[in-house]
Amino acid sequence: MDVHDRIERKVLLKAPHERVWQALTDAEQFGSWFGIDLKGKQFVAGQAIAAQITFPGYEHVKWNARIERLEPQKLFSFSWHPYAIEEGIDYDSETPTLVEFALEDHTEGTLLRVVESGFLAVPQARREKAFKMNSRGWDEQMNNIEVHLRKSP
Structure with missing residues (x-):
């Protein structure tokens, strides 16, 4: 894979616009x-945040990000370690990726x-898998925010 x-x-x-902004930046809605x-x-902005993932199959993973x-x-925008799902691995020594949402x-x-x-x-040992999984993940997340906005006023 390239x-x-x-x-x-x-x-x-x-x-x-305001409703989309709220869905992105209100932490509970996000x-x-x-x-x-x-x-x-x-x-x-400038602070780290951690929380339990609730997505089925990934409940063992903690979401760690820094709001940029x-x-x-x-x-x-936030930075995080992509596809950091393996228990017992310290991802903090890796350079995180940057996620930017623009409206x-x-x-x-x-x-x-x-x-x-x-x-x-x-x-390199995990780059291809992280890219592939996050690529699929962003397809799903774009659908998820669309569904969320349709359901809630």
């Missing part, structure tokens, strides 16, 4: 569609773009 440095996805969401137990937590940027109504107004709603970059810094 592993590139970045994964890019976009989805046109039939929801107001957790509900992303599959993480973030009840009672907040995203704060929160530019109101424009950009939300754009569109005549039919809000265009959400997600870019995860930095895969070439992931250790």
Whole structure:
């Protein structure tokens, strides 16, 4: 497999810009569609956050991220270790990837773009698998936020 440095996805969401921003940056809402137990937590730029993953099959994994940027109504980003699911492995020595969510107004709603970059810094032994799994994962997550926005006002 040819592993590139970045994964890019976009989805046109039939929801107001502010509503999409809230689904991304309100930690509890983010957790509900992303599959993480973030009840009672907040995203704060420059701070690390950890929570239990609730996505079926990955309940043994803790989500560890660092909130990088929160530019109101424009950009939300965090860094993390992609596909860091093996118990007993210390991923902290690895360079994390950067996930950026950007919002754009569109005549039919809000265009959400997600870019995860930095895969070439992931250790070669797990780079291909991390890229492949996160590539599939972002397809699913774009669907998840779309479903979340349809269900909640």
